[in-house]
Amino acid sequence: MPDRDSIAYLRRVLIRWYRASRRDLPWRRTKDPYRIWLSEIMLQQTRVAAATSYYRRFLHRFPTVQSLAAAPIDEVLAEWAGLGYYRRARHLKAAAEIVMEVHGGRVPSEEMQLLALPGIGRYTAGAIRSIAFDLRAPILDGNVHRVTARFFRMSGRWTSVSDRKEFWSVADALVPQTNPGDFNQAMMEWGALICTPKSPDCSHCPVRKRCGALASNSVDQFPTPRPKVEMVRVSRALYVVSDKEGRVLIKRRPDSGRMAGMWDLPETVPSPVGQQEPEPIGRFGHSILNKRYRIDVYQVSTKNLNKLPGEDHEWVAREKLTEYPLTTMAKKGLELADRQQPRLI
DNA sequence: AACCCGGGGCA
DNA sequence: TGCCCAGGGTT
Numbered sequence: 001m002p003d004r005d006s007i008a009y010l011r012r013v014l015i016r017w018y019r020a021s022r023r024d025l026p027w028r029r030t031k032d033p034y035r036i037w038l039s040e041i042m043l044q045q046t047r048v049a050a051a052t053s054y055y056r057r058f059l060h061r062f063p064t065v066q067s068l069a070a071a072p073i074d075e076v077l078a079e080w081a082g083l084g085y086y087r088r089a090r091h092l093k094a095a096a097e098i099v100m101e102v103h104g105g106r107v108p109s110e111e112m113q114l115l116a117l118p119g120i121g122r123y124t125a126g127a128i129r130s131i132a133f134d135l136r137a138p139i140l141d142g143n144v145h146r147v148t149a150r151f152f153r154m155s156g157r158w159t160s161v162s163d164r165k166e167f168w169s170v171a172d173a174l175v176p177q178t179n180p181g182d183f184n185q186a187m188m189e190w191g192a193l194i195c196t197p198k199s200p201d202c203s204h205c206p207v208r209k210r211c212g213a214l215a216s217n218s219v220d221q222f223p224t225p226r227p228k229v230e231m232v233r234v235s236r237a238l239y240v241v242s243d244k245e246g247r248v249l250i251k252r253r254p255d256s257g258r259m260a261g262m263w264d265l266p267e268t269v270p271s272p273v274g275q276q277e278p279e280p281i282g283r284f285g286h287s288i289l290n291k292r293y294r295i296d297v298y299q300v301s302t303k304n305l306n307k308l309p310g311e312d313h314e315w316v317a318r319e320k321l322t323e324y325p326l327t328t329m330a331k332k333g334l335e336l337a338d339r340q341q342p343r344l345i
Numbered sequence: 346a347a348c349c350c351g352g353g354g355c356a
Numbered sequence: 357t358g359c360c361c362a363g364g365g366t367t
Contacts, residue, residue: 043362050353050361084351087365121364141362161346188362197360198356231358258350288351292357328352348367355359 002152002173009210010151011176011183017206018186021193023048026055028185033107033132034065040127041088041119048192054083065105069096077261077325086259086325091119109133122168131181138171139184140164143191148174149223150195153212157224229290236295237280238265238329240337243302247315248334250324258288263324265333266313269300281340284332297333299340 002010022028025048027039038058042051058079062068068076073093080089095117099107107128108114114125122140129137145158148170156163176183194205202214213219241249250263280296287293309315316324321334 040362045351045361045363047353047361082352084353085363087350088363091364119364123363127362139362142360143362159346185362192362226360228358286352289349346367349365350363353361356357 002170006152006210007174010174010207013206014186014190015179015182018182018189022185022189023193026052031132033109033128035059036132037107037120037124037128038092040124041092042083044088044124045085046083050083054080065096065099065107068093069100073261074325078323081262081325082328082331084328086262088119090260091117094118095120107132109135111137127184130175130184134179134181136175136177136180138168138175139187140168140171141188143188143195144171144184146197146223147187147191147195150200150213150219151207151211153216153218153222155222155224158226232291234291234293236293236329237267237298238295238333239267239269239298239300240265240281240333241269241300241302243315245317247317248321249309249313250316250321250326250330251309252312252314253327259327261325262327263314263330264327265330266309269298282336284336286329286332293329295329295333297336299337 027035030036039051039055042055042058061079062071062076071093073090076089076093077086080086083089098117099105103113108117109129109132111125111129114120114128115122120128126137126139129135130139142158145167148154148167149156152170154167154170156166158164171187174183174187190206194201200219202208202211202219205211205214208214211219213222239249243249249266251266253259253262253264255261278298281299282297284295284297285293286295326334
């Protein structure tokens with residue numbers, strides 16, 4: 001456990017560095033608990049650069065907890081489309097309804113009440129409490145894990161429950177009573193801008209004089225690397241089916257499982273009897289977690305479609321597609337088809 | 346503890 | 357191409 005001197009040093013130097021060097025991000029211009037909450041959900045496993053534009057659009061469409069709670073889930077998913085981890089959007093929407101019904105529309109500040117909301121775990125509860133409510137609550141994310149591992153030479157793994165507990169204890173010991181939100185954000189900013197996973201910028205690090213890993217020339221030994229996950233290669237076919245009016249056939253994914261409730265391009269289309277498999281109009285690659293997809297895109301005209309689509313299919317005009325929560329794979333497939341000449345099968 | 350869940354940026 | 361990112365939930 002860190003000594004009092006190190007704790008005081010980190011607090012003093014990091015807060016000062018943060019106030020001078022922090023990025024001007026949209027969620028740093030508000031204390032509105034709903035906005036802080038939204039930013040924290042969007043930033044789960046998602047970089048600042050990816051989340052920023054979504055954050056603005058989402059708040060423009062759903063400026064309050066009430067507006068979010070009242071919205072149809074498909075509109076929420078449409079705003080989230082492209083950001084990934086779509087369960088976050090479903091949880092956020094469900095939690096907004098609970099906040100309306102149970103908490104009178106006010107985001108709670110008590111830890112147990114926050115943890116009871118879907119999509120809010122210990123990290124997010126601590127972030128909301130410290131940043132929006134100025135409460136002394138620790139956070140532990142990938143940044144905090146990495147910077148404390150290096151600074152204090154802690155060898156614990158992210159994937160180990162007991163190791164994680166130790167990092168939570170350190171995070172709790174570090175966070176100060178005053179300005180806990182700034183301190184927590186300073187830790188993350190430090191990890192995002194200076195103490196990065198690869199080639200950290202130690203020469204410009206505000207706390208380099210007391211970094212344990214730097215002093216022992218072993219920055220590359222911390223944190224302990226995660227076990228590797230093997231990449232799986234998957235082949236898939238997508239069909240861009242158009243009718244005479246220029247509408248496109250899309251298919252709603254099931255309400256459970258991956259990309260639940262999102263709209264996709266059909267993966268199979270009944271081909272005319274007696275004809276052989278057509279040539280794809282093109283291919284593209286797409287990675288999801290440990291899966292690397294190679295997707296063949298086919299273009300089909302309806303006059304050769306000998307069976308009506310099921311109830312989970314819809315014909316949609318091109319201009320209306322933005323109203324649907326499309327998967328990124330579907331968007332890539334449609335873009336590819338737009339660049340090709342229509343080819344009948 | 347292991348697994349599932351998106352997508353993008355970068356070395 | 358592989359790795360990581362302001363994690364949470366389920367099994």
